[in-house]
Amino acid sequence: MKSYDHKKIEKKWQKDWAKSGLYETKDNSKKPKFYCLDMFPYPSGEGLHVGHPKGYIATDIYSRYMRMKGFNVLHPMGWDAFGLPAENYAIKNKVHPKISTAKNIKHYKQQLEMLGLSYDWTREIDTTDPAYYRWTQWIFLQMFKQGLAYESYEPINWCPSCQTGLANEDLEDGKCERCGSEIEKKPMRQWVLKITDYADRLLNDLSTTDYDRPKIIDKTNPPIKGSPFVERNVAHAIVFDPKNKKYLIIRNKKHGWDTLVIGGIEKGETAEETARREVREETGYTDLEFKKILGGETEAHYYAKHKGENRIAFATAVYFELKSNKRVPIADGEDAADEVLWIEEKDFVPGKMINAELPVWLARLKNPKLGWPKPLLEWPESIKEAQRNWIGRSEGLLFTAPVKDTDIKIQTFSAHFEAFYADTFVVIAPDHPLLPQLVAGTANEKEVLKFSQDLVKKRIKEGFNANKEPEGIFTGRYIVDPIGNGDLPIWVANFAIADYGTGIVKASCHDERDFAFAKKYNIKMKPVLFPADPAEKAKVKNLEVCYFDMKNGLLAEPAEFAGKKAGDIRADIANFAVKKGLAVKKVSYKLRDWVFSRQRYWGEPIPLIHCEKCGVVAVPEKDLPVELPKVKSYAPTGTGESPLADIKSWVNTKCPTCKGPAKRETNTMPQWAGSSWYYLRYMDPKNKKALVDSTKEKYWSPVDLYVGGTEHATRHLIYARFWHKFLNDIKVVSTNEPFKRFGKSLGLVLGEDGRKMSKRWGNVVNPDEVVATYGADTMRLYEMFMGPFDQEIAWNTQSMIGSRRFLEKVWKLSEKVGKKTTPEIAVDLHRTVKKVGEDIESFNFNTAVSSLMILANSLEKCETIARADFEALIKLLAPFSPHIAEELWSGKGSVHNAPWPIYDEAKTISAMVTIIIQVNGKVRGNINVKMGTVETTVVEEAMSCASVAMHISGKEIKKTIFIPNKLVNFVV
C-alpha cells in the first residue's frame, strides 16, 4: 500500500469536488433545508492565521454531517470588505481600496479552499460590490421613508485619530475600539437609525418562548443508557385557588424547587382520580372542582429518575379549582422533605422535572394547540445576557416639576422611586443641553457654566471610571417640590449622565452617590427608608450611613405606605404617584440610537440628496446603487465631511423632485451596514429585481445555525436583529429573528506562548505551513480535538502530531479490510455512531474525535475488518477530514453524499457489564456479570470476591445498596 501523501490527496479531491460542483446548493429540493452560516470575514492584508478557520471548520463539519443526514444544506461564504484598514492602506500606498480588497479576497479564498471547506462558492458575496450594496442602500431608504433614519446634530463620539464619528457600540472603555484613541464629544450633523424603537422587541425576543409540537417517544430508545426503564402514566394536579389567585405547589425544602403534585396513575384509575388522590395524600386538600384535562399519554412526556427507577412518564395534567379550604391530615413519611405552599405563578421556582412545570401547563391550558416550550433563540446564555445588559431596560417614574422663577419645567427619571419622599435635591449632568438656559440670569451663571465645562473635560480626560469623587456646583435654581419638601436646589453633578433618562435626577439620601454628594456639599437630607434593626435605624436617621435597600427597607413616608416594606409596594407606590399627578410611568434604555454616518471614504454612500427647496430627498430606487466615485485623496478631511465632498462632479446633482440644483449626501455608512443583512443575500445572490426572492426567502429562513465570535454580541448581532425585524415589518422577510441557533461561542486559538496570536508577539502560526507539512485534514482534526469549542486554547504543533498519527492509523486500517470484524466491535461501532452524531450536534467536537480514536484503536486490534464496518468509520470521519475519507472511500459516488450511518440503540448495550463493588463507599473490587442480573445473584457473587471478602469478613452488614448494572455498596 502507498503511504499517506496528504499533498497529493488533498489537491486531487479539491479539484474533483470543484469540477463536479459537489457542494452547490439547489433552491428547490424535497429534502428538508438546513442553513449553516459563518460570520463572514473582513479580508485583511495579512491573511489567515490558524485560529481564524476554527469556526469555519466547525460549520463545515456540521454542514457535511447534515448533508449526509439527508438535508439540503446552504453553506455559503462571502466578504465583509468595507472598512478602515483598506482605506488606511490606500492613504499610505495610494492603491485604490477596490484593488487591495480584491487582492486580499483572492488570498483569503485560496486559503479557505486549501482547507477543503464545503462552501457553495457560486453564492459568494462581497459587500463592496455595487450589485450588493445597492440593496444595503435600498434598506436604508426604506428606513428613511419610515422615519427610522433621521438627521441629528447632537454631540456624538468623535475619534480624532480616525477622524470620524462613531456609534456607542464602537467604543471600548470610552476609547475608539479600532485605534484606542480617546473619544471626544463633538456636535455634528449625522444620520442616526432609530434602533431604540425596537429596544423592547430586541430585548423581549431574547426570552421569547417558542413551542414545538411534542415528540412521540421512540419506545425502543431508553433515555438512560444501559438501564432498564419503566413507563408510567402520570397525572399532574394544577390546583388554582380563585379567591387568592394562587396555585398549589410542593416545594423541596432542601433545594427550594417547586413542583406540582404529581403521581403515577394506578391500574383502574382515571387521571382525574389519581390527581385528586395525590393532592389529598400530599397536601390534604379535598374540596376540588374538576375543570379541565390536558395532555394525554401520547402527547406529553418526560424522563425522570424516580425512586430508583428510570422512568419515561406520559403526563396528563388535571386542572382543578379550590372550592373550600377543607383539609385532611397529610400522609406522613416519604414527603417530609417537601412543604406545601400556595404561590403566584410568577413566584414559581422551576423544579427539576422536565415539562412538569406550572408555567408550561398554564401556557398549554390557555392554548391547547401549543407543543412543548423551547426558546425562540437557541443562543448561549452569555450572548443573550450581554445583549440584555446592552439594551439595559429599566422601568421607573418620570417626574415633572417647575423651576422656580422661570418658565422652565424639568423632568427627572427614577428607577428606584420607592423612597421618593426622601428627595431633597436635584442633580443635572454638566453637559446637559438645558443647563445654559437653566442658569441664565442667575448671579453666578458664568461660574457654573465654566465649572460644568471643566467637569466635562475632566471626565473625558480621566474616563468615567476613574473619578469616584463626587463633584459639583449649585446652579442657583430650585424646583418646587409638589410633595412639600420645600424648594429643592438643583446642582450640577459630575456623576450625572446627559443621555440616560432625562439627564436630570431627583436625589436623596437613599442613594450612595447622592448621599456622598450631599455630605460633601452640606445639602439637606431627609431619610424616609429604614432598616428594621433599631440601632441601624438610628444610624440612618442621623445620616451616619447611607441606606439603600429598596427590597427590605421599611418606609416612613408617605403616610399611606408607612411601615411597609419598599420591595412589596413598588408597584403600588408607582400607581400612587401617578394617581396624584406627580409622575408618569416610563421605561428607560441604555441603548442609544445608532449613529450611522462615517466621515470616511470606503463605505456605502448614503443614498440621499440635499435640495435647497425640497430638503432631504431620497435617491429614487431606480437610480440605485449610488456608486462610490473614485477620489484622488482618501484622507479624511476632519471637517465632518467625507473625502467624497471634494468631488464636485459627484456631489453636485439634480434634485429628483424639483430637478433644481442639489448636493449628494457625502457621509458613508459604517462597516456594520453590509453585515446587517448579508445572510439574506446568500439565499438569492444574483437577484437584480429584489433583495431576495420571497419564495427562496421563505424556503431558507431562518439561519438554522450561526457560528462566530462573541465579540459581535452587542454589535453585529444586535444590528442584524434590528434590521431583520424591520425587514419583517415591511414584509421583505417572513421571520421575526434571523438566527435561530447560535452554536457555542467561538473560543480563540492562542499562540504557543499562551498569548493572543499577533504580529506584535511574533507568535502567529501560518496555516499555509501547517497544511503543507501535516495536511489540511490533520489541521482540521486537531483544531476540533484541542479542547472544548468555546474555550481559549494555546496552539501546540507538537500536540497536533497525535491527530496526524490517528489519520495514518486509519490509513493503515484500510489494509485490514477483509471479510469479518470481531463480533465485539459491533457494540463499539454502534456506540461511536451514536456518540459522534450527538457530539457534532452539541458542538462537542473534541469528544467526537476522541471516540473516533477509540474506535480506530479497537479496530486495529482485529485481524481483519469487515468492509461495512470500515466504511462506517470512514463516513464518521468524513466531516472532520474530508480528503482522506474520500480517498479511502470505496463505496458509490462521493463519501460526502453517502448516508450517515444508523445506529441501533439496542446494539450499543453490551451483554456483559462490570459491577463495581464498594465497602463503605470505597471501591474494593469489580465483577463481570450479564446485563440485567438481579440483586441477589450479584450480591452473592460480590461477597465471594476475595478483595471484598477481606473487608467484610467478621463485620455486620448494615445495609446493601444495589444499583442495577452499576454497583453494589456494602455498609458495614
Add this chain to the structure above:
RNA sequence: GCCGGAGUGGUGGAAUUGGUAUACACGCACGACUCAAAAUCGUGUGUCGCAAGACAUGGGAGUUCAAGUCUCCCCUCCGGCACCA
C-alpha cells in the same frame, strides 16, 4: 459594584449528570526493530509507599451508603455591563 463562565496529572483535556476520577491525545520512561538514528510497534506513567494501603478534582464546611458533580462560605482566573439614577 452587578451579571455570566471556569478552576481536575508534567501538558490539552474526559467523566453517561450523584455511582471505578484522570477516557482520548501530547510529553516522559523502558523495551522491540536498527550498525545507528528517525519513524513505527509494545509496556508503563496522579502523589506518597517495597507493599498492603493511604491521600488526591482551587480552599473550607455540609448533605449522602456514595460528591469533580448537590448545598453554604471563601479564594483565584476569564468574559459582559457599569457614576445607568
